Amino acid sequence: MEDPAAAPALFELRITADKGAGLFALQDIPRGTRITAEDPILVLPPDTALTDYHLHFERMTPDQHNRFSELASVDYTIKPTLMQSIRQRLQAKYSGSALDSAVADCVKMYRIFKTNSVDMGMSGSLGAGIFPLYSRMNHSCRRNVHNTYNETIGKETIHAIRDIKAGEELVTSYIHSSVLTYEDRQETLHKRWGFECRCEACEDPKFEESEQRRQRLQRLGKGIAVYERNDRFLTHFAGQPVPRDDADVLSWWEECVRLFKEEGMVGYNLSAAYRRCSQYALKLGHGAKALAYARKELEIERVCMGDETDHLKEGMEGAKFWIEHLGKLSEQDAVIDRMNQKREGKEDKKAAKKAAKKAAKSKQ
Numbered sequence: 591m592e593d594p595a596a597a598p599a600l601f602e603l604r605i606t607a608d609k610g611a612g613l614f615a616l617q618d619i620p621r622g623t624r625i626t627a628e629d630p631i632l633v634l635p636p637d638t639a640l641t642d643y644h645l646h647f648e649r650m651t652p653d654q655h656n657r658f659s660e661l662a663s664v665d666y667t668i669k670p671t672l673m674q675s676i677r678q679r680l681q682a683k684y685s686g687s688a689l690d691s692a693v694a695d696c697v698k699m700y701r702i703f704k705t706n707s708v709d710m711g712m713s714g715s716l717g718a719g720i721f722p723l724y725s726r727m728n729h730s731c732r733r734n735v736h737n738t739y740n741e742t743i744g745k746e747t748i749h750a751i752r753d754i755k756a757g758e759e760l761v762t763s764y765i766h767s768s769v770l771t772y773e774d775r776q777e778t779l780h781k782r783w784g785f786e787c788r789c790e791a792c793e794d795p796k797f798e799e800s801e802q803r804r805q806r807l808q809r810l811g812k813g814i815a816v817y818e819r820n821d822r823f824l825t826h827f828a829g830q831p832v833p834r835d836d837a838d839v840l841s842w843w844e845e846c847v848r849l850f851k852e853e854g855m856v857g858y859n860l861s862a863a864y865r866r867c868s869q870y871a872l873k874l875g876h877g878a879k880a881l882a883y884a885r886k887e888l889e890i891e892r893v894c895m896g897d898e899t900d901h902l903k904e905g906m907e908g909a910k911f912w913i914e915h916l917g918k919l920s921e922q923d924a925v926i927d928r929m930n931q932k933r934e935g936k937e938d939k940k941a942a943k944k945a946a947k948k949a950a951k952s953k954q
């Protein structure tokens with residue numbers, strides 16, 4: 591077996607003049623490459639109260655504590671009432687100057703956690719974790735990698751979603767909503783992470799075109815959401831066009847696919863749009879088209895997260911399982927077709943017999 595330690599490193603950590611630490615490719619990295627798969631140094635369960643953070647921090651080993659403390663943080667303001675609750679919780683254990691430093695430590699750790707943590711599982715269903723390499727990655731509104739917590743292997747993975755050139759920075763998106771316009775993105779990033787974004791999309795020389803694509807994607811998404819609510823009142827007052835039927839929705843999703851590609855958003859958004867195309871093609875009875883879209887979804891899903899997607903089986907979130915589902919449906923269709931053919935065959939035979947009898951009678 592090849593020794594992984596002997597393989598040349600794909601990237602390195604560099605300190606930049608304007609953005610602090612960042613990860614940079616040391617060689618050309620082809621699309622679909624798994625760049626890292628790392629374990630968390632800390633996981634907080636969903637809905638952990640700030641006043642309970644210290645309990646988790648105290649359980650870290652000295653090594654984890656050191657690695658955690660090295661990470662950057664934003665100076666979030668903490669409300670006086672919350673400061674008071676943290677102090678009260680820690681009073682059970684500390685007093686005097688030890689209490690002051692325990693409170694200060696808890697606030698420092700909270701800020702590091704909030705700045706660097708990433709959701710684990712669907713919408714953070716498994717909590718939030720700190721992954722040191724992920725934490726060193728900077729943001730871009732047009733990312734070149736996809737990061738995800740892969741439940742099947744229990745690691746946060748980072749994959750190249752397009753070919754990355756040696757020397758390029760590896761950048762992910764900190765924000766969930768992919769189609770925010772420039773101002774909304776800047777506001778969200780400034781509020782949560784305290785920086786002004788100067789990424790490739792924000793500094794795009796063809797900025798207006800990018801902005802129009804994102805506005806169009808927002809309108810398409812909103813119109814489809816209203817259509818799917820199936821509410822006449824909402825449709826009437828949507829203040830924008832809404833698809834008239836399922837065929838319209840399919841063509842709207844097809845437009846989203848085109849816009850995502852033009853905008854360079856070729857990761858998970860694109861694979862999700864392919865799934866919606868597949869679902870609506872199926873609704874319209876176009877089985878072959880549904881399967882073709884599902885295969886495109888699967889190709890991008892593998893680029894974004896690899897093959898280990900057993901955790902995406904339930905509800906068929908994973909493209910592999912959606913394709914299996916489509917296969918079962920087409921098997922059922924084939925069985926029904928065969929049954930229909932058989933029945934029609936029997937009916938034809940019956941009719942032929944009847945006709946033959948009639949003909950024989952008329953000859954007599």
Ligand SMILES: [Zn+2]
Pocket residue numbers: 730731732775787788789790791792
């Ligand atoms: Zn940006």
